[in-house]
Amino acid sequence: MEPETIHSAHVKHGPIVRLGPNEVSVNCLDGGVRTIYTGEFEKPFFYDQFQNYGVLNMFSIKANKPHAARKRMMANVYSKTFMQSSEEVREMTRLILFERMLPAINLHAASGSSLEVFEFNYAVTMEFINSHLFGVSNDIDFIQHVEMRKRFLDWYYKRSEHDFWNQELPSLTRILRKIGIHLIPKSVHAANDKFEGWMLQLCRDIRESLETTSDTAKARTQPVVYNQLADALKGSTTKTEASTYSSSEELLIASELLDHVIAGMDTSGYTLAFLFWELSRQPDLQTLLREELLTLSPPLTPDHKSTLPSARSVDTLPLLHAVVMETLRRHAAISGPQPRLTPSPPTSLAGSPPLPAGVRVSAQAYSLHRNETVFPEAETWFPHRWLDADQGKKDEMGRWFWAFGSGSRMCVGSNFAMHELKHVTAAIYTNFTTSIVDDSGMDRGDANRAVPTGDELALKFSPVR
Ligand code: HEM
Numbered sequence: 001m002e003p004e005t006i007h008s009a010h011v012k013h014g015p016i017v018r019l020g021p022n023e024v025s026v027n028c029l030d031g032g033v034r035t036i037y038t039g040e041f042e043k044p045f046f047y048d049q050f051q052n053y054g055v056l057n058m059f060s061i062k063a064n065k066p067h068a069a070r071k072r073m074m075a076n077v078y079s080k081t082f083m084q085s086s087e088e089v090r091e092m093t094r095l096i097l098f099e100r101m102l103p104a105i106n107l108h109a110a111s112g113s114s115l116e117v118f119e120f121n122y123a124v125t126m127e128f129i130n131s132h133l134f135g136v137s138n139d140i141d142f143i144q145h146v147e148m149r150k151r152f153l154d155w156y157y158k159r160s161e162h163d164f165w166n167q168e169l170p171s172l173t174r175i176l177r178k179i180g181i182h183l184i185p186k187s188v189h190a191a192n193d194k195f196e197g198w199m200l201q202l203c204r205d206i207r208e209s210l211e212t213t214s215d216t217a218k219a220r221t222q223p224v225v226y227n228q229l230a231d232a233l234k235g236s237t238t239k240t241e242a243s244t245y246s247s248s249e250e251l252l253i254a255s256e257l258l259d260h261v262i263a264g265m266d267t268s269g270y271t272l273a274f275l276f277w278e279l280s281r282q283p284d285l286q287t288l289l290r291e292e293l294l295t296l297s298p299p300l301t302p303d304h305k306s307t308l309p310s311a312r313s314v315d316t317l318p319l320l321h322a323v324v325m326e327t328l329r330r331h332a333a334i335s336g337p338q339p340r341l342t343p344s345p346p347t348s349l350a351g352s353p354p355l356p357a358g359v360r361v362s363a364q365a366y367s368l369h370r371n372e373t374v375f376p377e378a379e380t381w382f383p384h385r386w387l388d389a390d391q392g393k394k395d396e397m398g399r400w401f402w403a404f405g406s407g408s409r410m411c412v413g414s415n416f417a418m419h420e421l422k423h424v425t426a427a428i429y430t431n432f433t434t435s436i437v438d439d440s441g442m443d444r445g446d447a448n449r450a451v452p453t454g455d456e457l458a459l460k461f462s463p464v465r
Contacts, residue, residue, distance in 0.1 A: 002447060003336040003366035010367050016350035023360040024349065025337060027367040029399060031350045036361055037407035039347075040064065041340035044360055049166035053196055055255035058412065059263065070256075071412060073232035077132075077224050080415040084311040088221045089419070092131045095220060097427045098305040100127060100143040105432065105461050114437040114458040117276055122269040123149045128420045129264030129413075133226055133257050134206055135219030152198070156262065158191030199258040203250060225260065229253055260413065267333035268417050270450065273457050274331035275323065275425060277442055278381045280434045280459055285323075285383070290464065292319045293430045300423075300430045314422050322386035324421050328403035329369045330381045336448030337362035338405055365402040374400045432461040 006025050009017045015028035026032035035041075043062040050060040058074070061067040076082060083089055101124055108115040123142040126149065130140060142149040165173040165183045173183050206223050207230075233249050279286055296313055298304035314320070339362040346354030349361060370378040374396055375385065389397065404411035411417070428434070441454015 003364055006337065006364060007367045007370060014350075016352055022358070024352075024355065024362075025367075026350050026361065026363050027371075028350050031348070033363045033368070033402070033406060035347065035349060036340050036363065037338075037405065037409065039407075040343040041361070042343070043409070044339050044341050045170060046168075046339050046360075048170050049163060050259060052199070052255040052258045053251045055251045057252075057256040057259040059259050064408065068408060071408070074225060074228055074256075075412060077228045078412050078414075078416050083415045083419040084315065086224070088135075088224050089132070090308055090311065092128075092136050092221045093311075093419070093423050094305070094308050095136045096124070096127050096131060096143075097300065097308075097423060098302065100141060101424065102302060102427060102431060104143050105428065106463075109432065109461045109463055114460050116456055117459050118270070118273050118441075118452070118455050118457050119149070119153065121272040121276075122153060122265055124424055125268040125272070125420065126152070126261065126265045128268070129261055129416075131221065132224055132264075132416065133260060134202060135221045135223040137219050152195075155191040155195040155198075156266075158188050159195055196254070196258065199261070200250070200254045203254045203257065207250075226253070226257065229256060263411075264413055264416070266449070266451075268420055270452065271327055271331065271333050271417075271421060272424060273442075273452065274450075275327040275421070276428075276434055276459060277436070277439060277457055278327060278330075279323065279429070280436045280439075283433065283435070286429060286433055289319055289323065289429050292317050293426050296426070296430075300427045302431070311419060311423075314426055315418070317422075317426070318387055319383065320422055320426060322383035324418065324425065325386050325401070326381055326383040329375065329401060330379075331450050332365035332369055332403045333450055334403075334405075334448065335364060335366035335369075335450045337364045338409075363402070368400050368402045371400055428461075430464075432463055434459045434461055436460075 006017070006019065009019070010025065010027040015026060015032060017025045017027075019025050026036065042064055043060075045062070047060045047062060051057065058067065058070045061070060077086075104120075105115065120143075126142040130142070131137070134140075140148070142152065169183075176183055203226070206219075206226050209219070210223070210227075230253060233252070279289070293299065296309040296317070298307060298309060300309070339360050342349075342355045342357055342359040342361055344357035346356050348354045355361070369375060372378055386394070386397065404414040404417075437458040437460050439457055441456035442452045443454065445451065445453040
């Protein structure tokens with residue numbers, strides 16, 4: 001069931017709604033989000049679809065204990081402290097912004113043509129996540145190598161087609177495939193194989209280059225996440241855990257990192273599309289934002305391209321923060337349900353009678369972010385709500401803000417995403433103004449992921465000086 005439909009049911013029936021014979025949605029914090037996501041509730045089979053190579057990764061591991069062990073292996077290289085103190089992250093950010101993203105936008109601006117930012121944003125976010133995993137590579141550059149990114153996106157789009165069968169009937173889909181009945185077209189499997197093959201080869205190349213150290217020129221920064229995971233797997237405890245997934249270490253790493261590429265690319269990509277779209281409709285807000293951005297030292301202009309302002313100074317700019325938060329609120333990238341299963345013994349939710357074990361329960365950002373008491377005129381994109389509020393109100397908004405989920409299964413990449421969204425926005429609006437050329441594709445479909453239906457947004461970028 002889709003977010004808007006579920007939301008209408010909550011508006012009509014209150015904070016707890018039965019969606020089906022064995023499925024419940026909640027829309028409250030106490031007895032709702034807090035009970036489900038910070039308790040013993042584990043993930044249902046719905047998440048099996050996110051395995052790669054048939055191997056579990058952090059996102060698809062259902063049970064809490066093995067999940068916690070996996071998350072511990074990598075969480076520190078995605079932490080806020082790491083984002084703000086790592087020289088690798090700083091250099092990666094500098095290279096992507098000044099050597100890849102801004103020059104590509106400059107070319108468009110100089111030619112007077114509009115830029116389709118939907119695909120362009122995917123290229124930028126792929127470049128960020130890929131570089132954090134494997135280092136900034138001279139060979140892979142999704143921003144400037146248009147053919148490379150089109151091939152990659154083609155696999156990605158194909159792979160996410162027909163996902164109903166894998167989501168809701170994974171066992172039946174697998175069994176029927178074995179006897180030659182394909183609920184999912186063969187072309188989807190072919191695209192998936194290519195995608196997985198690409199990642200496996202990338203992992204092999206990195207391992208080889210690290211082992212031989214002969215090819216260091218290929219990567220200009222360290223493969224931070226790859227190194228972290230490979231090192232963590234060298235420990236004996238984690239080896240045992242890895243072997244319980246009956247897969248080789250190589251496939252475990254590839255399954256994990258392919259998931260990070262996908263999770264890191266699409267959510268951040270269309271969040272940026274919505275952010276640019278909203279700002280493009282408010283030239284005065286762009287002016288205010290630019291005034292704030294120019295207080296950075298040094299500013300994010302090409303004449304200061306050899307050094308970046310501290311990540312912390314970018315992170316703490318109030319209006320930039322408000323613009324990003326409001327976009328994540330109003331256009332939450334994963335706006336639909338994040339399902340979990342009720343544990344044993346039976347648990348009551350939002351005042352309900354105790355629910356037996358095994359009921360699929362969920363909350364969704366779409367509804368939590370439309371609580372009119374917390375976010376008045378919730379349908380309006382209004383960044384100043386994050387600036388004008390007193391501390392008590394800000395705390396309340398923070399409690400209801402759920403773009404990255406909460407609890408132990410909360411997005412591991414949330415700090416990375418905030419770092420990237422803020423730096424990309426800051427670099428663009430320091431140097432350009434944007435205006436809409438064609439936004440006819442920006443209607444939000446009623447899907448779990450808030451992808452605009454048209455997948456297209458054409459903007460004009462005008463240099464500010
Ligand atoms: C705007 C950007 C992003 C948004 C809105 C977002 C949102 C979310 C949400 C809501 C979840 C929980 C989903 C669920 O339980 O069903 C999640 C989980 C996850 N996200 Fe993100 N995400 C973003 C960026 C990223 C990035 C950059 C990465 C890169 C590593 C990432 C990796 C993951 C992973 C691995 C999980 C699973 C965590 C776990 O199960 O412990 N995400 N994300």
